[in-house]
Amino acid sequence: MARGSQRGRPQQQRRKGAANRPRRDEEGIIPILARAVREVESAVARRSAMPEVRTKFQVVALLAREERNRVKDDESLSDAKRADELKRLDGIATILAQTAARDSTLFTLLAEDAEISDSAKDLRREMLRRAGVEVEEEPEPEAVEEDLATAQRRVVPQSVLSRQLANPFLTPDFTAAAPRNVHPRRLAGWELLEPLFRSFEQADKGAPSSMELPEPSSLQTPTGRELMLHQAQVVAAAAEGHRTFLLADEPGLGKTAQALLAAHAANAYPLLVAVPNVVKTNWGREVGLWTPDKKVTVLHGDGNDVDGFADVFVVNYEILDRHLGWLGTHGFRGMVVDEAHYIKNKTSQRSQNVLEIADRIRARVARPLMMALTGTPLINDIEDFRAIWQFLGWIDEKKPLGDLMECLEETGLVPTDPGFFRAARQCVLEQGIVRRRKIDVASDIPARRVADLPVELEGEAGRSIRKAEAELARRMVERYDRALQTRTSGVVVDGIDHDLVRRVATWEREETASNNGENVFGMLRRIGQAKAGLAADYTAQLARNVGKVVFFAKHIDVMDLAEETFASRGIQYSSIRGDQTTPVRQRNIDAFVNDPEVHVAVCSLTAAGVGINLQVASNLVLAELSWTDAEQTQAIDRVHRIGQTEPVTAWRVIATQTLDTRIAELIDRKAGLAARALDGAGEEAEGAIDLQTEALVALLTAALEEREGAAR
Structure with a gap:
């Protein structure tokens, strides 16, 4: 990979000064990453994904991402030099993706919230030092302990001090048998946590x-x-x-x-x-x-x-x-x-x-x-x-x-x-x-169902959203075509290269996250805003026909618009939001549950999606899509729980001809993880997927298929 960047230079220019200075393409972090990624590729090909190999894979990915951002922001680089550096980094990314395809567990190391171990931090510092980069040292353990001790002394309530004085000799309790400190015997030397997962x-x-x-x-408690x-x-x-x-x-x-x-x-x-x-x-x-x-x-x-x-x-x-x-x-x-x-x-x-x-x-x-x-x-x-x-x-x-x-x-x-x-x-x-x-232990709880309610986004908001999606798809198609044209691996794929599609989607997600460009999160929010009035109208109809209804949304502006709609229709509502004090939130919950005149609970998916009981209603409206099936399920189960006497229906409002439809499908696919892992369902379902990346993959794939269909 390192020698490839010298192609095209005159032979005389390549030789000039070679004996007196290091080759330019062997300077910096990129050649170090190129060698490391080849070592990882070779180890995984031998089916040797030991902890040190996984650590090296993760560090290479992190440093490649950092170097890519640095190269893009470095104004001192010429356009040709920047393009050359990015091309070399794309080569490293390609090897990482091919390696992860051999061992899918490596993909978990690339998640944004993936844990960075101490050994990974040490290896990162070592690679940067070898590249000539000054690295800030980690704080000494003594300083960390001192900071922790200071934090621990922040608050000791007076009543707690009184309790401590009343029990000055509170000693550890080891009356029960202490847990055994079991040392591995047959399994000594084996990596066990990953196989357990x-x-x-x-x-x-x-x-x-x-x-x-x-x-x-x-079946009775001590109090009956x-x-x-x-x-x-x-x-x-x-x-x-x-x-x-x-x-x-x-x-x-x-x-x-x-x-x-x-x-x-x-x-x-x-x-x-x-x-x-x-x-x-x-x-x-x-x-x-x-x-x-x-x-x-x-x-x-x-x-x-x-x-x-x-x-x-x-x-x-x-x-x-x-x-x-x-x-x-x-x-x-x-x-x-x-x-x-x-x-x-x-x-x-x-x-x-x-x-x-x-x-x-x-x-x-x-x-x-x-x-x-x-x-x-x-x-x-x-x-x-x-x-x-x-x-x-x-x-x-x-x-x-x-x-x-x-x-x-x-x-x-x-x-x-x-x-x-x-x-x-x-x-x-x-x-x-x-x-x-529930189906196994609480047969008296009525059934529940999720009913999708397709809506058409009309007017300027709908046109703007569809235009933004089309522009995003066009931008990714152009990037896909450029990647195909500059590919140096010699790989030829008949039809759509789905590996490359995924890489392009990942690049798009990372770049829009760093430069605040139009991304899937922003688009989904705009779609939610455009759906808000339609979802509120449907909720109002339900409230007049079936009684109490719970309205769930992710964003405050969607909740605000819904509440304005209910107020204009003369429908009393109760609001449950994250910025409320606990007493206010509880009063609003009690009002919805106990007051027959309060017909709608307008709820935040994050603030009201856990820990509260709203089974007084049997219908709920999901005005915006969640990014996880778990969040959607938690919301539904505020209503579908012990004490419910009627079948529960969750009306999921989905904007047709937009990303909303694709994301709803992805959420349903992602639901299979818990079914397989927890319930032994044996379902063929995908493991960890990043919904934002998958939505971009779906958008780009659809655009490429449409282009191929038009070319036939």
């Missing part, structure tokens, strides 16, 4: 989706409330001594009640509950409903009104950093993480705070009750399991721990053996994965 991606049809649970002795069988089973498991649960029941099956009653059965008090802000108040209410003998305190801000002597402490993710110090030493015997998919990105501060508190609880209590609650543990990829499993103590950064490692050893299998994936998946399930579907 893959064991869920490759689940057989009909494979179990839940650990075995005991039969409960009673009735439980459903599936709820009582989890409580019975906690009573028998099981202490870690990934409670992944479908939304609407009462996970909050199960967690609170499991804590009661395990006597896991004081109990810490970390939740999204939108459901914080509701958790306080649920504690009083299911375990009225336990005192609950809900933390707000600096915690000035917190009760340090309470049994249950409810805190939202956003303020965890203010309370890290005392939360880690308060003597909690259990921790619940609600909507646990919120911590899937391990590089986020939210995830790091949760994992740190969990580790400090385990350091003081031998077998604390640890529960992760989420109806949608998989949003984008199997890797979403990683942070949740680490919170539960099943794995650390590099390997399985304790009982999970022992179970894997007892299988007598290694990752290359037939049957390893099936056995490994069962080992993980028995650590505490509990997944039940």
